[in-house]
Amino acid sequence: MSELVANLGLGFGVALTLQNIALCFLGCLVGTLIGVLPGVGPIATIAMLLPITFGLDPTGALIMLAGIYYGAQYGGSTTAILVNIPGEATSVVTAIDGHEMAKQGKAGIALGVAAIGSFFAGTVATLLIAALGAPLSKLALIFTPTEYFSLMVMGLVFAVVLARGSILKAVAMIVLGVLLSTVGTDLETGDERLTFGLQFLSDGVDFAVLAMGLFGIAEILRNLDAPEERDVVRAPIGRLLPSLDDLRQCVAPVLRGTVVGAVLGILPGNGAVLGPFASYAMEKKIARDGSRFGRGAIEGVAGPESANNAGAQTSFIPLLTLGIPPNAVMALMVGAMTIHGVIPGPQVMTKNPNLFWGMIASMWVGNLMLLIINLPLVGLWVRLLKVPYRLLFPSILLFCCIGIYSINSLPTDVMMIGLFGLVGYAFIKIGFEPAPLLLGFVLGKLLEEKLRQALTFSRGSFAVFVERPVSAALLLVALVVLVMALLPAARRSREEVFTE
Numbered sequence: 001m002s003e004l005v006a007n008l009g010l011g012f013g014v015a016l017t018l019q020n021i022a023l024c025f026l027g028c029l030v031g032t033l034i035g036v037l038p039g040v041g042p043i044a045t046i047a048m049l050l051p052i053t054f055g056l057d058p059t060g061a062l063i064m065l066a067g068i069y070y071g072a073q074y075g076g077s078t079t080a081i082l083v084n085i086p087g088e089a090t091s092v093v094t095a096i097d098g099h100e101m102a103k104q105g106k107a108g109i110a111l112g113v114a115a116i117g118s119f120f121a122g123t124v125a126t127l128l129i130a131a132l133g134a135p136l137s138k139l140a141l142i143f144t145p146t147e148y149f150s151l152m153v154m155g156l157v158f159a160v161v162l163a164r165g166s167i168l169k170a171v172a173m174i175v176l177g178v179l180l181s182t183v184g185t186d187l188e189t190g191d192e193r194l195t196f197g198l199q200f201l202s203d204g205v206d207f208a209v210l211a212m213g214l215f216g217i218a219e220i221l222r223n224l225d226a227p228e229e230r231d232v233v234r235a236p237i238g239r240l241l242p243s244l245d246d247l248r249q250c251v252a253p254v255l256r257g258t259v260v261g262a263v264l265g266i267l268p269g270n271g272a273v274l275g276p277f278a279s280y281a282m283e284k285k286i287a288r289d290g291s292r293f294g295r296g297a298i299e300g301v302a303g304p305e306s307a308n309n310a311g312a313q314t315s316f317i318p319l320l321t322l323g324i325p326p327n328a329v330m331a332l333m334v335g336a337m338t339i340h341g342v343i344p345g346p347q348v349m350t351k352n353p354n355l356f357w358g359m360i361a362s363m364w365v366g367n368l369m370l371l372i373i374n375l376p377l378v379g380l381w382v383r384l385l386k387v388p389y390r391l392l393f394p395s396i397l398l399f400c401c402i403g404i405y406s407i408n409s410l411p412t413d414v415m416m417i418g419l420f421g422l423v424g425y426a427f428i429k430i431g432f433e434p435a436p437l438l439l440g441f442v443l444g445k446l447l448e449e450k451l452r453q454a455l456t457f458s459r460g461s462f463a464v465f466v467e468r469p470v471s472a473a474l475l476l477v478a479l480v481v482l483v484m485a486l487l488p489a490a491r492r493s494r495e496e497v498f499t500e
Helices: 002-015 018-036 042-055 058-083 089-103 107-141 145-161 167-181 207-225 244-266 271-286 299-314 316-322 328-339 347-351 353-374 378-384 389-408 411-429 435-457 469-486 488-499
Strands: none
Touching: 002 018, 002 107, 002 353, 018 042, 018 058, 018 353, 042 058, 042 207, 042 328, 042 389, 058 089, 058 107, 058 299, 058 328, 058 353, 089 107, 089 271, 089 299, 107 244, 107 299, 107 316, 107 353, 145 167, 145 435, 145 469, 167 435, 207 328, 207 389, 207 411, 207 435, 244 271, 244 299, 244 316, 271 299, 299 316, 316 328, 316 347, 316 353, 328 435, 347 353, 389 411
């Protein structure tokens, strides 16, 4: 316990420097803004802002990017409640009862409950990360390349099972991501792979180019394709602070939502996204009168919003302790860490404790900032919601092109984000989710490296993966999960969950 307090003390010492407070505030403000504006999203924004972080130290850069991620979870609820358009995928459930409350003149109470529930859940999740960080990192340090390879295989299988749509399509996207990660010069043999004689591909596909194209440009095209319909609520927002009776109704849903979101957030794939859905289903099932849900039930806002924020923050656990990204946003964080020369994984805690504990402490600081940012600025967010997307997209597109050119000063990079943007848009149109591709790309190089190391130690014998108990157990879990997901009954129930 004393070690945990000392580590948190170190973290707050790093997080509370003037520069890191400013970066945390900037991240939270930008995150809230893109959460409020429908059609941008944290993945696209983090991809677009990666070039800006190059001039920052790694700790400050990651604090800002993390602030964008959990800030977007807060901002998404504002759009869901006031406009009935989820600014984020995790805010879909909040829109059901939140917008009904807004129509009844209770928008302020819905926003207040969402902010308070999110702050509580974020605080609990931060403490959970701090408590689990050291034990998991120590456990991961005993992993050999064999266990790491099996762990990554298990993570990719979970990503497949928890991805939206067809399992076969998710597998195809992960395989494509892994193949893209092999493009370029092989560091061991010096041979060029999959470059097709193109000189600019000899260094491989740049992570920022792929991420910005697949998520930034493709998102712009997708939003231009969809007709805009914004039903900004015209009823008065009303008071923002819930009454004691409102708070009594919300205590249990907030606690349950925090637990559900924290657990699901750790799972690879869409775990953090499933948290609010699971919380809403639970609250509706245990309520005395389930018919209230969908008509402005305050529990339908409190539970999912708590699950939403708890899941957003516990998804950092596998990233910080094992170096394994559980979702597309965390894959972007891995990319940012790699760009800054930080190798994700258990050694971050021992080699760079300032970064590890500084990020954890900054999450609590960020949650407090979001509570302050969101409630007083509701009027500003309402005005921003009236800005048409057609006026926003040219500046977003220009920002993408300038940002990507500033990294390597290569015109081919600008052309490549356009190409990946078209590819990403095509994937969306034919029902392929791009997020598993990014996970496959980020883990592909690590996967190949660990496979080569494991086979070198075993003198080319693949039996090493089943001879070592931990490795065998991880592969067995992956196999069982995949087989269960392919069973007809499981496939039907999985499709029903995502459809709902």
